[in-house]
Amino acid sequence: MAGAQHSLCPDRRIRGPPLSVHPLAPMRKNMSVHFHEEDLPEGVLGPGAVAVDTETMGLQLGRDRLCLVQISDGSGDEHLVRFATDSAFDAPNLKAVLADPDRLKLYHFARFDLASIRAYLGVMAAPVYCTKTASRLVRTYTDRHGLKDLVKELLGHEISKQQQSSDWGAPDLSDAQKDYAAADVRYLHALKERLDTRLAREGRTELAQACFEFLPYRAVLDLAGWADQDIFAHV
Numbered sequence: 132m133a134g135a136q137h138s139l140c141p142d143r144r145i146r147g148p149p150l151s152v153h154p155l156a157p158m159r160k161n162m163s164v165h166f167h168e169e170d171l172p173e174g175v176l177g178p179g180a181v182a183v184d185t186e187t188m189g190l191q192l193g194r195d196r197l198c199l200v201q202i203s204d205g206s207g208d209e210h211l212v213r214f215a216t217d218s219a220f221d222a223p224n225l226k227a228v229l230a231d232p233d234r235l236k237l238y239h240f241a242r243f244d245l246a247s248i249r250a251y252l253g254v255m256a257a258p259v260y261c262t263k264t265a266s267r268l269v270r271t272y273t274d275r276h277g278l279k280d281l282v283k284e285l286l287g288h289e290i291s292k293q294q295q296s297s298d299w300g301a302p303d304l305s306d307a308q309k310d311y312a313a314a315d316v317r318y319l320h321a322l323k324e325r326l327d328t329r330l331a332r333e334g335r336t337e338l339a340q341a342c343f344e345f346l347p348y349r350a351v352l353d354l355a356g357w358a359d360q361d362i363f364a365h366v
């Protein structure tokens with residue numbers, strides 16, 4: 132399959148069992164999942180922060196290629212950009228959004244997504260907000276900082292992680308995979324709101340911001356060979 136080609140039906144709506152109800156459901160009249168090949172169409176995102184997630188063939192970025200980038204402006208639509216096996220990762224619209232210094236990117240575990248985007252798309256997708264880092268700074272009463280745990284505790288919704296370890300390199304992604312991938316960016320705007328309130332309450336907003344600003348460098352350290360080392364550790 133040729134590299135940079137666009138989907139013939141970029142607005143395909145995902146069918147299947149109803150998704151769990153979103154906290155902002157009454158405002159999300161036309162919520163839908165949009166699937167694209169090789170790049171984001173121009174102008175599909177509103178202004179402001181975007182939620183971003185990636186799916187790869189595994190956790191070893193030198194070995195395991197980037198398969199999917201999910202992105203949402205928080206208005207209720209999620210966009211999935213799929214990269215083929217032989218992709219040239221030439222995605223000018225997506226890269227422009229990711230590299231935009233005026234657009235905050237929301238992630239859950241930014242460290243990995245920043246590294247996968249940097250490794251395959253060649254851009255540093257900052258500035259950064261990471262819901263997992265924020266959670267670690269405020270939810271000190273638990274060691275459960277997975278997206279599913281956060282969405283359940285802070286937003287009161289159940290999301291499935293069943294498709295997490297599935298074949299994201301398959302020529303055709305299943306509707307279950309697409310629903311799962313979209314759900315990974317669906318709640319990040321709402322989570323940021325809740326976590327910002329908690330960070331302020333605990334007096335850790337500045338500390339969180341400093342961590343977010345370091346995350347791009349943490350990702351570069353991972354890619355440069357320091358992935359398994361805490362460079363701040365004594366031994």
Ligand code: MN
Pocket residue numbers: 184185186312315
């Ligand atoms: Mn994901």
